[in-house]
């Protein structure tokens with residue numbers, strides 16, 4: 003399987019994140035990608051390619067112009083305001099507050115275009131997020147051009163990013179951008195299966211009213227886990243998208259055996275939908291030793307996950323999302339990809 | 346003028362707040378109230394009374410049961426989850442995310458019931474907020490019972506707190522609770538004039554659809570200043586409340602002379618509305634030396650503000666809101682109150 007990756011993606015290097023009222027060391031750090039890249043090389047998964055540059059047009063097909071402009075111009079405004087440390091928003095337009103007019107002040111902009119306080123913005127964030135999106139599109143293009151599968155080693159991840167907000171370590175929604183790019187390049191039906199431990203709230207909301215991109219997600223119950231405010235079983239799409247979103251929220255402590263029925267159910271939906279390409283939002287944070295998660299996958303289980311995903315010979319694009327058990331990340335990731343190839 | 350205050354209000358003692366991506370020393374601290382109390386005594390403003398206990402019913406007339414229950418039970422759940430430091434939320438149900446179902450997890454609850462990351466919750470927050478609400482109601486009752494004016498030395502402040510969220514150092518909306526209590530005790534028309542530097546987004550949203558409580562606010566333009574997402578000039582009420590909200594957003598750097606036309610305009614609205622009681626949300630953060638604000642009031646200007654507010658002999662309840670220039674806080678506050686009395 004071919005891998006796509008750009009070193010520019012490493013330039014986003016958060017120092018801290020805010021959780022439990024404390025500044026703690028960031029967990030979404032460059033070494034995540036480095037560990038996966040090392041495993042891809044060591045286990046000879048296949049050739050590694052630099053992404054092509056598709057420009058910002060495919061990004062703007064998914065994200066609002068206001069949001070993209072904000073991210074692109076942020077660091078200049080931030081430093082012009084005399085700020086030097088990485089940026090965190092601190093106030094949000096929740097119920098009864100207005101998301102427009104868009105504020106002029108940089109702190110207002112940060113809240114207007116975000117959903118959480120745990121996703122620091124730095125001087126290289128925009129460049130890294132753009133490179134991550136290019137990585138996703140390049141992997142999708144490989145598959146559209148005939149590869150049976152490809153791996154986009156995306157970082158920063160994407161699935162929490164909405165049409166006009168960042169959050170959950172995500173800035174551009176790589177999976178959504180790749181899916182939209184495939185649609186814009188002639189494919190009629192694309193499916194996204196999100197197996198990250200956390201619900202892919204951004205991806206879901208981007209396609210919630212559409213039937214041309216099926217969204218399936220298996221994840222920790224949002225009543226108990228981040229992102230808390232989306233990913234419930236009763237969310238099944240709206241308007242033209244009614245029926246084209248499907249969530250399997252599972253309890254904390256879920257192991258592979260308890261996960262399997264949901265996965266098999268998702269596979270049945272894929273069989274019925276018959277996507278021309280499947281995009282897998284590949285989080286590795288279902289791992290039992292993940293420091294911020296609560297499922298119980300072993301490293302071997304990720305191999306079985308990959309095998310299962312090969313069930314219907316659908317051309318498949320794997321895009322990396324979360325996973326924070328740094329030491330095991332490469333092993334677990336390549337286990338999925340090898341499992342798929344040998345499945 | 347009689348003052349109402351309870352020492353319980355001092356028990357909410359935040360250590361830090363999150364701003365600019367750093368944990369900084371909290372500015373909404375107990376000494377704020379102590380400085381004002383000392384000035385009230387030193388300048389012999391009048392007798393000081395403990396508040397009566399009105400129970401939680403008047404609070405629940407303004408705030409949702411879910412929110413009140415959350416605040417009341419929070420610290421027990423927080424410590425049961427093994428947390429010890431003061432609590433900050435970190436993810437919010439913004440656009441495309443759901444505010445219900447209400448999460449079970451304590452971190453989800455924190456985000457569900459808040460609007461910002463700068464308002465720490467501690468073990469004594471609920472008791473202090475409840476005492477602050479009782480202080481507001483007691484001051485309102487003094488005026489309803491015949492006093493020409495009264496001062497509720499509220500702390501924590503209230504005007505940023507919405508029907509179901511905390512934020513901006515505010516938990517229970519003291520002004521809204523007092524206004525609703527007056528309505529529930531026979532008054533037909535109550536007005537709230539908010540002269541805090543920041544827009545009173547919580548108060549506005551609570552009464553936005555109602556004509557029985559007029560809401561007027563003069564504040565820094567939310568395009569440039571917290572709370573960023575409410576307080577624009579085009580917000581004038583909705584449904585039955587259409588026309589009964591009025592905002593005067595003013596530019597950073599506004600001094601007393603530039604402020605005066607807005608205040609005189611607000612006074613004209615009060616003359617037309619003829620409230621039986623006026624509640625003044627008395628922030629002192631228009632002061633030129635306020636550490637987090639950008640207006641240019643001198644200490645003498647606060648005396649003139651008080652004089653202006655006496656223009657129409659409306660029975661008036663002063664409730665303290667913000668103001669963070671600790672050394673001058675007592676002087677500036679009592680200047681307003683003496684200005685009113687001698688006006």
Ligand SMILES: [Zn+2]
Nearest residue numbers: 198199200324
């Ligand atoms: Zn995740």
Ligand SMILES: [Zn+2]
Nearest residue numbers: 541542543667
């Ligand atoms: Zn204020």
